[in-house]
Amino acid sequence: MAPIMYELISIADDTGPQPYQNDMQQHRHGVLRFEPEPYSKKLLPNSSGKIHCKVAGGASPTVTWYLNDLDPLPEGVTSSNGTLMISEAKKSHSGNYTCKASDGDQNITATITLDVVVAPKVVEPIAGQQVHVSVGQNVSLNCVATGDPAPTTHWDRNRTVLLQLQEGVDIEGGANASNSRLLLLNNGTLLIRNTKEEDSDRYACTAGSIAGFDRKELELIVHPESTGVAGKAVLVSISVAGAYMILVLALMLYCRRRRLQRRQRGEKMELEMAEGREKLVEEGEDKQKVTVNGAPAQNGRLLPHDKDSGADNSEVSGISRASKKSGQYDQLTVPRTLITEQITLGRGEFGDVMLGKIDISQVRKLRNKDEDGEPQLKPVLVKVLTTKDEVQLAEFRRQLDLFSRIRHEHLARLIGLCNEAEPHYMLLEHTDWGDLKSFLIATRTPEENAEYIARVGAAHGPPPRDTRAVPLAPAHRLALAGHLAAAAARLAHKRLTHRDIAARNCVITSKLQLKLSFPALTRGPNSHEYYKLHDQVIPLRWLPFEAVMEGEYSTKSDVYMFAATIWEIYTKAEMPFAKLNDNSVLERLKSNTLEWSIPESMPERLAALLKRAWSRSPTDRPQFTDISEEINTIIQEMTSENASQHSQDKIEQDL
Known part of the structure; x- marks a missing residue:
């Protein structure tokens, strides 16, 4: 039969191109x-x-x-x-x-x-610069940076970031701005009032944007009070003041003596007339100082009373009014013409993901019909919907509902929806320093980066960076964990699930405030962190067994992913199980042999909490409310220990 079959095929080939032949060729290739x-x-x-x-x-x-x-x-x-x-x-x-x-x-x-893009560059201060002041003087440390997009800055002292929440530190316009010795001005300047010798230290300005980070350090030297030029100036001032007082006393004695002489010469009547005229003048002036309803008059008019305008809650009230409407998205509509300076970050599950800027004052005007205000350009994450797949459309609507139903300081805010024409845009709040993963990588020292690449291979190593951000202190890492726990707890309270909690989907501000977002760059720089299983692209290394194998997402699967993200914070964005390929991770997840390592820098109580969160059974994992409370307790204990240690160090220093 074999020769006959060969002959039949040969005959078919001689008949010329056939559709069947083309299909076979396409199937073969x-x-x-x-x-x-x-x-x-x-x-x-x-x-x-x-x-x-x-x-x-x-x-x-x-x-x-x-x-x-x-x-x-x-x-x-x-x-x-x-x-x-x-x-x-x-x-x-x-x-x-x-x-x-x-x-x-x-x-x-x-x-x-x-x-x-142009990476940030700190122009001022100059690296290695020294600033000299004397005790009691005020000093301004300027921070000037360039870059495209324009970077934002913050100051740190001896690698500890200066934030508004710290004792003696406030920002311009803050509640304690007039009393705080250290004031962070809006233009990036650090103002130190009434300097003390203990203010002598190393200060650094860090500038950051999505294009990278740069940091320059200076040394502030506060000298003890001396009798140099400043001392001479004080002595001269005291001498001038003393001479002025002596002159005044001399004039008073001279006038008194003249009056006595005039009385003695019989000029008493003339003196009394002069004094009478002076008294009339004084009484006339007193009558002009009238009050009306308890308010002093000035130039014939009442001084205006200050009116307390109250807090500007127009945006909040607008959102509240919108939330009372039906589930339609009309109240979210924003013209895409408001979006400027668009940069493509990569591609997500629906289409391109871009970064742009939007004038928030115009958005408020649309929502509340307010008058035009000063332009307020803010970064915005743009998720483009280009797919027609029903599953992905449903996921787009799910994310839209998730961010529209909840407002929380550590959850990215939904700015609006551009749906007047296709493709539709979902607009999410973004931050000046971009995603948490890139920031964590930037905090690695060259030695840490080299060790990571040597351990897991160059394929997983980030590209070399010439500039870096200041490493996170233990208190900062715990604070970020607390921010993420608070956001996740808020979602759980509303019975909502995120389903992709990871460092790549969190953003961070220059004030080290974390916000949970949802860029989900499944195709792009983070594509190696996703895995295609059963026609679905999933973050395999961050998901528990029931979500991977059974597609069951819940608050407890979010707990598992939360723990993985905290692990990223403490490993400076190391990829989970970086030495294993995706198939090995999947097989170990199935056989329950996938074990998480605990970073040495992680507090024991936090490590115990994460181990519970990685339990195989969802019922054994803690609730987000318990997680948030436990992390807050750990933060309070660390704060108390630091305060106690600071007091002990001060006592020893005084001795």
Whole structure:
């Protein structure tokens, strides 16, 4: 039968191209597809970079890159074997690039965004600068930084970040701004009033944005009070004041003597008349100082009473009014024309994820019909909805409901929804320092980064950075854990689940305030942290068994992911189980042999809490309310220990 079968096939081949033959050829080579799909990238000026466009399937496909849709590549950007290469990045290279693959029968395209950003650079202070002052003087330490997008800054003292909550520290416009010795001004300046010798220390300004971080350190030296130039100035001032007092006394004695002489010469009547005129003048002035209803008059008019305008709750009241409406999204509508300075971060489950800026004052005007106010540009995360898949549409609506139903200081706020035309945009509050994962990586020292790469391999090591952020102190790490616990507890209270709690989905401000968000860059810089299982892209290494194998998401699965995120904070964004590939993680999760390690720097009580959160059975995991209370207790104990140690050190220093 074999020769006959061969002959039949040969006859079929002689009949010319057939649809069946084409189908067989396509089946043999597979459907043309990107593996993985190319993703957007950010480059620093004058740096080089590559964006790969790898194609699988098809019959010898050709891959070509274009600017926009079909425009030729700009000068300095080339394409070879599906790889887009930028030799020396310039601002003019920023834009959309399209990768097109074709094998004659099939054609596929993918569009990415290339952004050339300027990393933050601290211009002032200058590294190693020394500032000298004397005891009792005021000193201003300036912090000036450049970058694109514009960075924000904060100060630290001996690697401890100066925050408003600390004793003796406040911000400009704060409740204790007039009394605090250390004042953080809005322009980035640190003002130290009435300096003391113990203020001598190393101070540093850190500037950060999504383009990176920079930090410059100076040394403040407070000298003891001396009798130098300042002392001479004080002596001169005292001498002048003394001379003035002597002159006044002399004039008083001279006038008294003249009056006595005039009386003796019989000029008493004239003197009395003069005194009478002076008295009339004085009485006239007293009558002009009238009061009306208890308020003093000035130039014939009453001094205006201050009116207490009260707190501006217009935005809150607007949200409250909106929440009383039906479940429709009309009250969330925001024109997309308000979004400016858009930068593509990557791709999420629905489409592109971008970072932009929006004028919050215009949003408030739309919600409350307020008058025009001063522009207030704030960073905003834009999640674009381009898919038509029903499952992903349902997830888009779920996230929209999640952020619209809850307002919490540690949960990203829903700014609005651009739904006047397709594609729809979900707008979430963003922060000046971007995602928590990038920030944690920036806090690694060069030695820590080298050790991490040596331990887990270069594939998981972050790109080298020339500038870094100040390392987090133990109190700061606990504070971040408390912020995340508070946000998650709020979600649990409303019977809502996040389903992707991780450092990459948290954002952080320059004041070290954490906010739980939802960028979910499943395709892009964080694509290696996601795994495709049963046609679903999931954060495998962060999920418990029941969520991975049975698709059961609950508050208890969020507890498991919360513990994984706290582990990231204490390991400075190490990838969970970095030495294992995805299949090994999945097999160990099934066999219940996947074990989390405890970082040495983690407090014992917190470690015990995380171990409970990683329990195989959901019922054995703690509630978020218990987690939040336990972390607050740990923070209070650490604060008390630090205060006690500080007091002991001061006593020993005095002795």
